Structures are given as structure tokens and as C-alpha cells.
Amino acid sequence: RCFHFCKLPGRVMGIRLLRFTSVVIIVLLLVAGALTALLPTIKDDKLPNSRREPKTQSQSALDSFTLIMQTYNRTDLLLKLLNHYQAIPHLHKVIVVWNNIGEKTPEEMWNSLGPHPVPVVFKVQTINRMRNRLQNFPDVETKAVLMMDDDTLVSAHDLAFAFSVWQQFPEHIVGFVPRKHISTPSGVYSYGSFELQNPGFGNGDQYSMVLIGAAFFHSGYLEDFQRQPEAVYALIDETQNCDDIAMNFLVAKHTGKPSGVFVKPVDIRNLEKDTNSGYSGMWHRAEHLLQRSYCVNKLVNIYDGMPLKYSNIMISQFGFPNYANHKNKM
Amino acid sequence: RCFHFCKLPGRVMGIRLLRFTSVVIIVLLLVAGALTALLPTIKDDKLPNSRREPKTQSQSALDSFTLIMQTYNRTDLLLKLLNHYQAIPHLHKVIVVWNNIGEKTPEEMWNSLGPHPVPVVFKVQTINRMRNRLQNFPDVETKAVLMMDDDTLVSAHDLAFAFSVWQQFPEHIVGFVPRKHISTPSGVYSYGSFELQNPGFGNGDQYSMVLIGAAFFHSGYLEDFQRQPEAVYALIDETQNCDDIAMNFLVAKHTGKPSGVFVKPVDIRNLEKDTNSGYSGMWHRAEHLLQRSYCVNKLVNIYDGMPLKYSNIMISQFGFPNYANHKNKM
Numbered sequence: 222r223c224f225h226f227c228k229l230p231g232r233v234m235g236i237r238l239l240r241f242t243s244v245v246i247i248v249l250l251l252v253a254g255a256l257t258a259l260l261p262t263i264k265d266d267k268l269p270n271s272r273r274e275p276k277t278q279s280q281s282a283l284d285s286f287t288l289i290m291q292t293y294n295r296t297d298l299l300l301k302l303l304n305h306y307q308a309i310p311h312l313h314k315v316i317v318v319w320n321n322i323g324e325k326t327p328e329e330m331w332n333s334l335g336p337h338p339v340p341v342v343f344k345v346q347t348i349n350r351m352r353n354r355l356q357n358f359p360d361v362e363t364k365a366v367l368m369m370d371d372d373t374l375v376s377a378h379d380l381a382f383a384f385s386v387w388q389q390f391p392e393h394i395v396g397f398v399p400r401k402h403i404s405t406p407s408g409v410y411s412y413g414s415f416e417l418q419n420p421g422f423g424n425g426d427q428y429s430m431v432l433i434g435a436a437f438f439h440s441g442y443l444e445d446f447q448r449q450p451e452a453v454y455a456l457i458d459e460t461q462n463c464d465d466i467a468m469n470f471l472v473a474k475h476t477g478k479p480s481g482v483f484v485k486p487v488d489i490r491n492l493e494k495d496t497n498s499g500y501s502g503m504w505h506r507a508e509h510l511l512q513r514s515y516c517v518n519k520l521v522n523i524y525d526g527m528p529l530k531y532s533n534i535m536i537s538q539f540g541f542p543n544y545a546n547h548k549n550k551m
Numbered sequence: 552r553c554f555h556f557c558k559l560p561g562r563v564m565g566i567r568l569l570r571f572t573s574v575v576i577i578v579l580l581l582v583a584g585a586l587t588a589l590l591p592t593i594k595d596d597k598l599p600n601s602r603r604e605p606k607t608q609s610q611s612a613l614d615s616f617t618l619i620m621q622t623y624n625r626t627d628l629l630l631k632l633l634n635h636y637q638a639i640p641h642l643h644k645v646i647v648v649w650n651n652i653g654e655k656t657p658e659e660m661w662n663s664l665g666p667h668p669v670p671v672v673f674k675v676q677t678i679n680r681m682r683n684r685l686q687n688f689p690d691v692e693t694k695a696v697l698m699m700d701d702d703t704l705v706s707a708h709d710l711a712f713a714f715s716v717w718q719q720f721p722e723h724i725v726g727f728v729p730r731k732h733i734s735t736p737s738g739v740y741s742y743g744s745f746e747l748q749n750p751g752f753g754n755g756d757q758y759s760m761v762l763i764g765a766a767f768f769h770s771g772y773l774e775d776f777q778r779q780p781e782a783v784y785a786l787i788d789e790t791q792n793c794d795d796i797a798m799n800f801l802v803a804k805h806t807g808k809p810s811g812v813f814v815k816p817v818d819i820r821n822l823e824k825d826t827n828s829g830y831s832g833m834w835h836r837a838e839h840l841l842q843r844s845y846c847v848n849k850l851v852n853i854y855d856g857m858p859l860k861y862s863n864i865m866i867s868q869f870g871f872p873n874y875a876n877h878k879n880k881m
Contacts, residue, residue, distance in 0.1 A: 378754055385753075386864065399869070399877065415875040423715075424708055426870025483869065489879050533869040534716065535877055539729070539813065540756025540863065545745040547729065547865055549819050 285313035286365035286384060286437060291354035293320040294500040296327060298492050299371050303331075306369070307338050310381045313363045315341040318354045322346060351503075352457045352464045357443045364391070366443065370434035372502060376488035382538045383484045387437035390482045394472055396436025397486040399428035402517050402529055410521065412466070412513040420531055427531035430469040431481025435489065438472070445471055452523045456516060462503060463516035470520050470528055479532035487542055615643035616695035616714060616767060621684035623650040624830040626657060628822050629701050633661075636699070637668050640711045643693045645671040648684045652676065681833075682787045682794045687773045694721070696773065700764035702832060706818035712868045713814045717767035720812050724802055726766025729758035729813040732847050732859055740851065742796070742843040750861055757861035760799040761811025765819065768802070775801060782853045786846060792833060793846035800850050800858055809862035817872060 288306055292299045299317065307315060319326050326343040342360050346353045354368065365387055367380065375397060387395040402410045403417050411417065420427045449471065457464045472480040493501050503509065521527050539547060618636055622629045629647065637645060649656050656673040672690050676683045684698065695717055697710065705727060717725040732740045733747050741747065750757045779801065787794045802810040823831050833839065851857050869877060 381753060382755075382863070389864070415870060415878060419870065419874070423711060424871045425712075425868050426874055428869060483877065485867075485877055486879060533712070533871070534719070535867045535869040537815075537865045537867060538755050538863055539758060539865040540745060540749065541754045544749070544756055547813065547815055548745060549816060 282363050283388070285311045285363050286367045286387075287313050287361045287363045287440070288315045288367045288369060289318065289354055289358070289361075290315065290369050290371055291318035291320060291351075292371040293349060294498050295371050295496045296321070297498065298496050300327065301492070301495075302369070302371065302374060303341065305374065305377075307341070309377050311384055312339050312367075314339050314360065316358055316360055317341060317343045318356075319343050319345045320349045320353060322349050350458060351461045352454065355443060355446050355464055355468070357447050361440050361443070364440055365437055366440045367437050368433045368435075370502075372491055372493045372496070373435050374490040374492055375435055375486060378538075378541065379484070379486045379488060382541075383437055386482065386484055386536055391439055392472075392476050393479070394431045394433060394436050394438045394469065394481040395484060396431040396433065396438075396481065397484060397489055398432040398435050399481065399483040400430045400432060401426070401428045401531070402430070402527075404527075410514065410517045410527070412510065412517050422531060422533075425533055427533050428481065428483055429473075429479065429529040429531050430466065431483055433465040433468050435486075436481070438468075442468065442472060442475075445475065450523055453520070456519050456523070460512045460516060462509065462512045463520075466513060466516050467520060470524055473530055474524060474528040477530075479530040481532070482534065482536065483532070484536045487538075612693050613718070615641045615693050616697045616717075617643050617691045617693045617770070618645045618697045618699060619648065619684055619688070619691075620645065620699050620701055621648035621650060621681075622701040623679060624828050625701050625826045626651070627828065628826050630657065631822070631825075632699070632701065632704060633671065635704065635707075637671070639707050641714055642669050642697075644669050644690065646688055646690055647671060647673045648686075649673050649675045650679045650683060652679050680788060681791045682784065685773060685776045685794055685798070687777050691770045691773070694770055695767055696770045697767050698763045698765075700832075702821055702823045702826070703765050704820040704822055705765055705816060708868075708871065709814070709816045709818060712871075713767055716812065716814055716866055721769055722802075722806050723809070724761045724763060724766050724768045724799065724811040725814060726761040726763065726768075726811065727814060727816040727819055728762040728765050729811065730760045730762060731756070731758045731861070732760070732857075734857075740844065740847045740857070742840065742847050752861060752863075755863055757863050758811065758813055759803075759809065759859040759861050760796065761813055763795040763798050765816075766811070768798075772798065772802060772805075775805065780853055783850070786849050786853070790842045790846060792839065792842045793850075796843060796846050797850060800854055803860055804854060804858040807860075809860040811862070812864065812866065813862070814866045817868075 288309075290299070290302070290306070303315065303317075306312070317326070326345060328343050331337070331341060331343075344353075344356075344358065344360075365384065367384070369375070379397065383395055383397070387393075400412065400414055401417065401420065402412050403420055404410055415426055419425065420429075446468065449467070453467050457467060469480040506512075537546070618639075620629070620632070620636075633645065633647075636642070647656070656675060658673050661667075661671060661673075674683075674686075674688065674690075695714065697714070699705070709727065713725055713727070717723075730742065730744055731747065731750065732742050733750055734740055745756055749755065750759075776798065779797070783797050787797060799810040836842075867876070
């Protein structure tokens with residue numbers, strides 16, 4: 222009989238078998254777990270998005286946007302707008318371009334009133350330039366940029382809808398303020414809005430620009446903007462104007478199509494009158510519109526041609542705010 | 552001195568020189584003429600289209616469309632509508648799908664009242680089927696089809712604009728009548744319009760179909776429609792309904808995107824009440840809407856999944872009819 226020695230191999234075999242079986246079971250469980258995680262979610266209809274996920278830095282670069290807001294001499298409006306815009310759906314980060322040279326940013330006060338839904342970065346500038354907001358900020362992590370003037374209030378509904386439209390037209394400037402140029406028999410261009418005559422292509426009016434002071438566009442265009450002819454920067458600095466017209470030229474040239482897609486806003490407001498600073502914005506200068514016509518002609522010179530194209534597409538949100546805003550009296 | 556002989560060579564030389572010079576001049580003129588003809592027309596802005604060119608068969612296949620209108624028991628409405636539609640800009644040809652089995656078409660009367668702006672072809676049918684209008688008619692020479700019900704009047708302005716929109720979205724059904732499906736916890740789908748609850752993706756409503764009774768779509772889809780499962784034809788024949796829902800399934804499956812783009816009509820009218828025939832259209836049947844819900848579920852079965860996708864894009868024409876229909880109270 223073989224007690225000690227014989228049992229030992231058996232027990233050893235037994236232990237080895239036990240260990241082996243345990244390892245096999247664990248591996249099988251891990252594999253099963255991995256397979257479950259890889260199962261495709263059923264996505265034939267888009268899943269309802271009724272519950273808001275907490276905003277984190279890990280929001281996909283495609284599903285969120287960066288707000289860039291340049292500010293000069295209207296910090297009260299800036300802070301009022303920041304309270305509104307910091308809570309817009311799909312916002313990833315806010316970049317405040319601080320054109321108040323030599324003045325402290327409100328960063329301390331901002332932090333003391335935290336926490337905030339998203340990070341806000343104050344970019345202190347050294348010269349008060351209109352085109353500061355068009356720098357290629359490394360802070361931008363998203364594909365989309367929302368650019369807003371520091372006196373413009375657009376509702377969250379409008380912004381959420383316009384962002385979804387931008388996602389369908391990512392190479393265009395998708396925004397709320399359409400403008401146009403017209404050509405005249407002399408070959409000189411003029412800049413304006415609905416008050417100018419129609420360009421004459423069938424019924425109705427046309428627009429050839431969407432202003433970037435209330436619009437979404439691809440962050441790649443900020444990079445492109447750094448590679449423009451020097452004369453473009455000189456023009457914008459000379460007029461402290463027209464950076465938006467230049468951007469529309471850039472985009473139109475790049476796409477060969479109309480630069481912008483106009484989304485009709487339900488609720489857009491100008492808060493200029495509400496500021497305590499008394500400062501009321503560049504567009505009140507007497508020469509503002511004449512400058513912009515001047516810029517159009519200069520840019521045609523610089524770019525050796527007129528790249529802007531006309532569009533008459535106006536986009537609204539189906540069934541909002543009125544659930545039957547498309548109904549017809551048939 | 553050398554009179555006769557010496558002059559002769561000179562004169563001969565002179566004649567040769569004259570001939571040579573003439574030939575050179577003629578060649579130069581021909582070359583100049585050819586160069587002028589080859590000069591590129593300046594096309595940085597689209598040229599105004601204010602003067603209508605006479606409609607010819609040579610209109611580019613991309614710049615014109617074919618109207619397909621199926622008709623049953625409403626010849627008075629048909630003829631009224633033909634007078635209107637025959638003059639729509641960019642129309643290439645009209646195809647009338649004649650579902651009045653055994654009855655003579657009004658072709659003789661039509662010809663006696665000529666000339667007409669475009670050719671009108673009467674396609675006599677042998678069975679009165681709803682899906683007759685979705686045959687792949689060889690008469691269609693254009694990329695675009697405009698399909699209209701024989702009781703629907705849409706203004707020329709709306710049609711011209713919607714055609715221009717289709718040219719920007721050629722793979723979609725671009726039309727004036729949006730509808731949707733909704734899914735329910737039981738997994739059974741329901742068909743309807745604004746009266747149904749929103750599918751729940753953010754604010755406002757969504758549509759997932761654009762009906763083909765007043766819409767532009769690519770003529771290639773008529774070809775695709777011939778290659779659908781037999782069960783689709785059986786369903787349409789069984790209900791004498793739902794051909795348009797089937798077409799939306801087809802397009803959504805093909806593109807992986809929402810099948811339709813909704814253009815909000817300014818002036819769309821239903822002329823049913825104006826007919827002398829007393830016939831008032833299939834949609835008045837009690838079971839019409841229930842049938843359409845039934846069709847949605849059957850088609851999901853046939854296609855083994857729900858391909859329809861939601862959209863909330865509503866397109867209107869900028870600055871028409873009101874030249875400032877986009878103006879905001881800023």
C-alpha cells in the first residue's frame with residue numbers, strides 16, 4: 222500500500238487539476254465579459270437623448286463644440302452671457318479672448334463662483350485687435366467652434382439646433398446672421414443685407430456670407446486663417462473690421478460653394494443697450510458699412526477674384542417652437 | 552531697261568505676294584475667331600437667369616425634370632393641373648399615368664389645343680394599380696422626377712425652389728409633405744403626422760418620410776424600385792396604398808440617412824373638392840391611416856429592420872415671398 226507517497230501525487234494532480242480548471246473558468250468568464258461589452262447596441266432608431274449626461278472632458282470631439290468669445294470694454298455683458306452660455310448642451314469649453322489690454326481678467330471672481338459646468342479659459346491679449354479671436358488656439362479640442370460676439374444672446378434651443386445643422390454641413394459656416402454682396406455694372410462690389418436689391422437669380426433674395434459673430438464653423442478654418450496673405454491681416458488691422466468677411470472668402474474659396482448656411486433664429490437678442498460701460502460696439506461707427514464694402518473689393522483684389530457664392534436656403538427647426546409650424550391650410 | 556520681262560517677274564511676284572498676304576490675313580482672322588469662341592465666360596457669380604430660354608429637348612438632363620402624374624377618375628382636375636404644370640420652369644416632359652382602364656385618354660383633345668410648352672405622354676395602363684406610377688418609364692430622360700398627385704396644386708415658385716434644393720440633395724426625396732413613424736414600447740410602429748407625439752430627440756418634432764405625391768426624387772430610384780422583394784408589391788397591391796412609404800424605406804436603406812428633405816411650401820392646395828367626378832381620393836377611406844401603420848410594420852418585416860431615420864430640417868426660401876422674411880427684432 223502506498224499512503225504517503227501515492228496520495229501525494231494524487232493530491233498534487235488534484236490540486237493541479239483544480240488550479241487548471243479554475244484558470245479555465247476565469248478565462249472563459251473574462252472572454253464572455255469581453256464579448257458582452259463588444260456586442261453592438263441596437264441603433265436602428267437613434268436612442269432618445271432625454272437624460273443629460275454630466276459634461277466631462279471626454280465628450281467626443283465630434284459631439285461637442287468650443288465657444289470662443291472675444292470681449293472689449295463690456296465685462297458686465299460678458300459675465301451675463303457666460304452664465305447663459307456655460308450651460309448650453311454639447312459645450313466643451315469656453316475661450317474668452319480678453320482684449321482689455323492691461324486690465325485684469327475676472328478669472329479670480331469666476332473661480333470663486335465655481336464650480337462651473339465647463340472650463341473657461343481667459344486668453345490675455347497684448348494688442349487690442351479684432352482678429353485676435355481668429356488665432357489657432359491650442360485650447361480648442363473640438364472639431365466645431367461656436368463664435369459669439371460679446372453682446373449677442375442666442376437661445377439654447379437655437380444653438381442646439383444650429384449645432385446639429387453644422388454637424389450635417391461641417392465645411393460651412395452655420396449661423397444666424399446672413400449678409401450679401403452685390404456686383405454693379407462698374408464691377409465694384411457693395412456689401413449689405415435685405416435692403417440691397419436682390420442679386421437677381423429668380424425670386425426672392427440671396428445671401429453670400431454668414432457672419433461669424435454668431436455661428437458655428439470647423440476649427441480647421443482657424444488653422445487655415447493663419448496661412449492667408451499678409452494683406453488680409455493688414456486690411457483687418459487697418460479697419461478693425463472685416464475679419465468675418467475675410468473668413469467667408471476663405472471658406473468659399475476652400476469649398477467652391479456658398480460659404481454659409483443660414484439658420485433662422487427663434488430668439489436672438491442684442492444686449493448692447495444693457496451695458497454699463499457705455500460702449501456700444503464697432504458697428505455703430507459712421508463708416509462701418511462703407512468699410513465693409515471697401516473690404517469686399519480689397520479682398521477680391523487680394524484673392525484675385527470673387528469666391529463668394531449665393532444661396533437662398535433658410536433652415537428652421539421642424540415643429541419648434543410651434544409643434545405644427547409646417548402645417549398648411551390644404 | 553527691262554520692260555516686258557522685268558515687269559513680268561515683278562508682277563508675278565506681286566501677285567504671289569498678294570495671294571500670300573491674303574491667305575495669311577484670312578488664316579489670322581480664322582484663328583482670332585476661334586480664340587474668341589473659346590474664351591471662358593466669366594462665371595465667378597452665377598449668371599442671372601432672368602430671361603427664359605425656349606424649352607427644347609436639349610435641356611441638360613441635370614437642369615430639368617420630368618413630371619409624373621398618375622390619374623384616376625379626375626380628368627377635369629388633371630387637365631386643369633396640366634395647364635398649370637406644363638409651364639413650370641425647368642420642366643422637360645410630362646408623363647400622365649392613365650389609370651382609367653378602358654377609357655380613352657384626352658390625347659386628341661390635348662393635341663387639338665396645341666402647341667404646348669413640353670411634350671406630354673399618356674401611358675395607358677391595363678390594371679388600375681397605385682404602383683403604376685413607379686414603373687421605370689423609358690420616357691424619362693432627366694435625372695430628376697417630380698411626382699404629383701392629380702389633385703394637388705403647388706405654385707411654380709415653390710416648385711422652382713424645391714427643384715433647386717433637390718439639385719443640392721439629389722439622393723433625397725425633396726418635397727412638401729412630411730410624415731413620421733413612432734415606435735412604441737411594444738415594438739409596434741405607428742404612422743402619422745404632427746398629431747402624434749414627438750419621437751423625443753430634443754425639442755420640437757421630427758419627420759422620417761416625405762411623401763412622393765408632391766416631391767422631387769432621382770429617376771434612378773424608379774429603377775431601384777423594380778428590384779424590390781415581391782412582398783412589397785403584394786403589400787401595395789393589397790392595400791392600394793403605401794407605395795410612398797415603400798419608396799421612403801427604399802431611399803433610407805440606400806442612403807443610410809433620412810430619406811427626405813422637407814421644403815415648406817408657400818402655396819400648396821388640394822383641389823379634391825373642385826372635381827365634377829365626385830371621386831375624392833383614397834385618403835378619405837376610413838381605414839387609410841390604419842393601413843399605413845400596418846404597412847410600416849409589414850415593411851419592417853420585409854426589410855428585416857427599420858431603415859427610416861429622423862430629421863428636423865425644414866427648408867424655406869430666403870427672402871421670398873417677403874423680401875425680409877428672415878429679419879429679427881434685434
